[in-house]
Amino acid sequence: MSVLTDWGADWSPPISTRLRAGVAALGIAVTACVTGVVGIVVAGTVLRFAGVLTVPTVSALQLRSIQVGFAVFAAAFLAWRGDIDHYCKLRLPTLEDAAWIIFIPLVFAAQGVVLSPVLAALGLPHPDPVAGTGHLDLAAEPLLWPAAFVGMFVFAAPAEELVYRGIIQGTLRKGFDSAGTVVIGGLLFGLMHVLVGLVTPNVGTLGALRWGMTTALPGMVWGYAYERTENLTVTAITHAMTWTVTVHELVLNLVPL
DSSP states (O other): OOSGGGTTSOOOOOHHHHHHHHHHHHHHHHHHHHHHHHHHHHHHHHHHHHTOTTSHHHHHHHTTTHHHHHHHHHHHHHHHHOOHHHHOOOOOOOHHHHHHHHHHHHHHHHHHHHHHHHHHHTTOOOOOOOTTSSOOOTTTOGGGHHHHIIIIIIIIHHHHHIIIIIIHHHHHTTTSOHHHHHHHHHHHHHHHHHHHHHTSTTTHHHHHHHHHHHHHHHHHHHHHHHHHHOOHHHHHHHHHHHHSSOHHHHHHHHSOO
16 A cells, blocks of 8 residues: 555646645644643653652653644544544555565664764764653663553554644645655654754754754655654654664664674
8 A cells, every 4th residue: 555656747736735734744744743742741740659660660651751742732633533544544564564664674774884973974963861761771671662662652652643744744645746745744854853852951052953853854754754654653663663673773883883
C-alpha cells in the first residue's frame, strides 16, 4: 500500500489550498508542542505530589511525559475533526513494513556519521539537558524493559507519530503532493524540537537549533516511510527504538571510523 501515486506527478492545487494546508499544519505542530510542554508540567507536578519521582520505573517513563500532551491533543483533534481513517492509518506490519523497520535505523546511523562532524564544525554544541530529559539506558537497567515497552512502544511513540505523521501529514496532504508533504512535515517535526529545546534547561539556543537540525531529517525519513507504507506502526516502532534500542549507535560502534 502507498499514497505515493502523486510523487513526481503534475499535481498543482491552487495556491490558496496549499496555503491553508500549510498554515493549518503549522498551527497543529505548534499547538501540539505547547500541549506537550503542558503535559510535562502537569505530569511532573502529579508525580512529585505523589512522591514517586525517585521510583526507577516512574523516572524512566517521565522521560516521555511530553507525549501525554501529544496524546491529549490527538484525541481532541480526532474528536473534533473525525475522519479517523484519514489521519490514523494503522495495521499489523507486512514484509515491506518489516524491511522499513530494519532500514530506518541504518539511515539514522548514516546521518550520525555524516551530520555530527558538520554540526560540530558549525559550532552547534551537543545539548546537555538536565536529568530526566536524556536517553534511557536499558542496557544498564534491563529490569526497566517492561515499563519501557509499554510506556514507549505502546504509548509514547504512537502518540507522537499520530500527531506528527498521522495528523500533520494528513493535513498537508490536502494541499501538497507527497514530496511536499514529506519535506514540510519533516521541517515541522524539527521545529517542534527547536521549540522544546528552547524551554529545556541547559539546552540553550544553539542546542535547540542542533536538536531541530538533527530531527528534521529523521522526520522526513519517517514521513516518507509513512507515505510509502500507510502504517503508523512502522514509524512508531522505529521512533521508540531511538529512545531504547539504539540500533543506530550499535551500527556506529561497528563502523571503523
